[in-house]
Amino acid sequence: MDIYLLEAVINGLLLGGVLALLALGLNLIFGVIDVVWIAYADLVMCGMYVVYWLHAGYGWPLPLAFFIAILTVAGLGVLVHLLIIAPILGSAPINQLLATGGLLYFLQSFATLLFGTEFRNIGVRLPIIELGDLFISFSRLIAFCVALVGAVALYLFLKRTYVGTAIRAIAQDRDVMGLMGVDQRTIYIATSAIGGALAGLGACLLALQYDVHPFIGNTFGPLVFMICVLGGLGNMIGGFIASFIISQIISIGGYYASTEWAYVLAFMLFIVLMFICPRGILAR
Amino acid sequence: MSMRAAPIGLALLALLLVLLPFITPAYFLHLLIQALLWGFIYTAWALMGRFGLVSLGHGAFMGIGAYVPALLWNYQGLTPWIGIPLGVALAVLLALAIGYPCFKLKVVGHYFALVTLALGQVVLLSIVAGRDVTGGSLGMTQKTVGHSWYALQFPQKGYFYAIALVVWVGGLVVWQSIEGGMRRDALEAISEDEEAAAALGIDVLREKLRVTVISAALTALGGGIFGQYLMYLNPETVSGIAVSLQIVFAAIAGGMYSLLGPSCGAVFTLALTEGLRVWFGTSFIGAANTIYGILLILFVIFMPRGIAGLIERAAGWRARLNAAALDRA
Numbered sequence: 020m021d022i023y024l025l026e027a028v029i030n031g032l033l034l035g036g037v038l039a040l041l042a043l044g045l046n047l048i049f050g051v052i053d054v055v056w057i058a059y060a061d062l063v064m065c066g067m068y069v070v071y072w073l074h075a076g077y078g079w080p081l082p083l084a085f086f087i088a089i090l091t092v093a094g095l096g097v098l099v100h101l102l103i104i105a106p107i108l109g110s111a112p113i114n115q116l117l118a119t120g121g122l123l124y125f126l127q128s129f130a131t132l133l134f135g136t137e138f139r140n141i142g143v144r145l146p147i148i149e150l151g152d153l154f155i156s157f158s159r160l161i162a163f164c165v166a167l168v169g170a171v172a173l174y175l176f177l178k179r180t181y182v183g184t185a186i187r188a189i190a191q192d193r194d195v196m197g198l199m200g201v202d203q204r205t206i207y208i209a210t211s212a213i214g215g216a217l218a219g220l221g222a223c224l225l226a227l228q229y230d231v232h233p234f235i236g237n238t239f240g241p242l243v244f245m246i247c248v249l250g251g252l253g254n255m256i257g258g259f260i261a262s263f264i265i266s267q268i269i270s271i272g273g274y275y276a277s278t279e280w281a282y283v284l285a286f287m288l289f290i291v292l293m294f295i296c297p298r299g300i301l302a303r
Numbered sequence: 304m305s306m307r308a309a310p311i312g313l314a315l316l317a318l319l320l321v322l323l324p325f326i327t328p329a330y331f332l333h334l335l336i337q338a339l340l341w342g343f344i345y346t347a348w349a350l351m352g353r354f355g356l357v358s359l360g361h362g363a364f365m366g367i368g369a370y371v372p373a374l375l376w377n378y379q380g381l382t383p384w385i386g387i388p389l390g391v392a393l394a395v396l397l398a399l400a401i402g403y404p405c406f407k408l409k410v411v412g413h414y415f416a417l418v419t420l421a422l423g424q425v426v427l428l429s430i431v432a433g434r435d436v437t438g439g440s441l442g443m444t445q446k447t448v449g450h451s452w453y454a455l456q457f458p459q460k461g462y463f464y465a466i467a468l469v470v471w472v473g474g475l476v477v478w479q480s481i482e483g484g485m486r487r488d489a490l491e492a493i494s495e496d497e498e499a500a501a502a503l504g505i506d507v508l509r510e511k512l513r514v515t516v517i518s519a520a521l522t523a524l525g526g527g528i529f530g531q532y533l534m535y536l537n538p539e540t541v542s543g544i545a546v547s548l549q550i551v552f553a554a555i556a557g558g559m560y561s562l563l564g565p566s567c568g569a570v571f572t573l574a575l576t577e578g579l580r581v582w583f584g585t586s587f588i589g590a591a592n593t594i595y596g597i598l599l600i601l602f603v604i605f606m607p608r609g610i611a612g613l614i615e616r617a618a619g620w621r622a623r624l625n626a627a628a629l630d631r632a
Binding site: 110120121127237244276280286 | 355401404405408410412414417418420421422424425428429432544545548551552555589591592593595596597598599603
């Protein structure tokens with residue numbers, strides 16, 4: 020096997036980790052509240068700015084900046100739910116999608132207002148691992164591992180805790196859970212906070228690899244939606260697998276042609292797969 | 304407005320629209336042309352949106368409509384009079400290729416929105432990736448030949464104002480013909496309950512496809528004329544997710560259920576961005592869109608029928624008050 024192709028495959032695998040984490044967060048909100056947060060990737064952008072601001076601007080230690088970023092984005096998630104989603108929970112789902120689209124505008128332009136359109140780097144340079152002729156970015160490897168840990172932690176939380184069980188139950192049947200005495204509002208807020216925290220964690224991992232700018236959400240936001248839908252809305256495992264399929268397509272496609280063509284291929288595959296298995300790749 | 308006053312009012316409005324280019328400075332004419340062209344495109348989107356077909360990928364149709372004639376002109380010397388219809392035809396083919404399987408397989412709501420979002424990305428990224436031909440993210444300019452009907456290039460804005468006005472009125476006529484016909488009832492039935500509509504004997508697939516194709520064709524036409532007017536194409540400004548969302552939100556802010564709603568949205572958004580730009584100066588890039596974003600959220604939450612809906616409701620109250628006054632008399 021070609022060494023560069025192998026490198027592309029490994030890079031794709033590592034990219035898939037972060038995408039999977041974001042897809043999990045979005046999927047959770049999708050599955051439980053039945054809302055598409057079009058601005059999800061822009062919450063990630065906010066988290067990246069928090070990391071940049073605290074670490075590069077104020078010289079806070081990186082772990083502390085990461086922690087604050089995760090908390091901030093989790094808080095933002097709760098705010099998004101309380102201020103935007105909750106008032107229109109009863110109206111058509113497409114309205115909720117559009118309202119968070121307004122949020123996308125707001126966040127992107129507010130970030131432009133605060134930070135300008137320059138690309139900002141947090142100024143952390145991690146080494147590159149050399150394995151024979153292979154070069155692997157250490158920051159990507161960390162991102163991949165942390166994303167996996169995050170995914171497992173989420174899985175355990177959903178399986179083992181009371182709140183987690185309630186969240187899964189609500190995703191299955193909204194009406195009955197109300198009758199069983201589970202407070203829907205609390206669960207929605209908890210879900211939004213967890214979804215936000217996952218976006219915050221994703222932001223920390225992405226801040227290690229990419230420069231932050233107000234429109235960074237546009238570059239991977241659509242990808243995360245595609246992954247969620249491919250995996251089947253609300254289907255965590257499906258989303259997890261789909262993120263690795265998509266990231267491999269982008270990485271290997273980028274190796275054979277250009278990155279843009281690889282993205283074109285990924286989106287076209289998404290459209291075709293939507294027609295073949297509209298309920299997701301794992302649907303029975 | 305009483306029944307007799309309506310035609311007179313319309314005639315006055317028409318006269319004003321025709322006279323405007325002669326009395327306004329160039330800057331306002333530029334704004335007017337943009338308002339008309341965007342109003343036309345928003346109206347085209349609302350043809351679908353008002354029946355529950357929320358497309359987040361209209362940037363795809365606009366991009367094709369703009370790039371096809373520009374590329375044919377630059378590389379083949381083909382006149383936009385043929386290039387624009389070819390762009391429209393390509394957009395229609397794309398709309399059919401996406402719409403047919405979507406409607407056949409009942410891809411609706413969220414799923415339809417996301418499929419169209421992906422479509423928008425496919426077109427945007429194809430334009431960027433084909434940078435050897437399209438100029439990629441740097442954009443492209445059409446070869447200029449000065450004043451020419453053949454090349455559809457006019458240094459004087461007045462010509463484009465006339466073209467934009469004709470196209471915009473054409474868009475309203477299309478809207479009205481759908482709104483006034485039997486199709487409207489069929490489409491409304493479909494948007495409320497597809498199964499029930501099908502049970503009533505409505506050909507759901509056909510009706511949805513028809514309105515999608517019309518919407519895509521008009522959007523591509525708008526994109527083509529916009530390209531000729533601006534004489535500079537950039538994938539981010541004529542295609543892609545930003546443009547797609549701009550189309551969706553302006554149409555919603557204006558009101559997608561009324562004839563003039565989307566055009567209201569065009570005037571409103573232009574007035575807002577230009578007003579804030581003048582107010583804040585260029586030091587606050589992003590200020591306009593920040594306020595715009597907040598307004599959009601408020602619109603979706605509190606007045607989903609948009610500005611036009613608000614005006615209509617106010618007019619409705621007045622009409623009811625008048626009727627009540629007549630009853631008492």
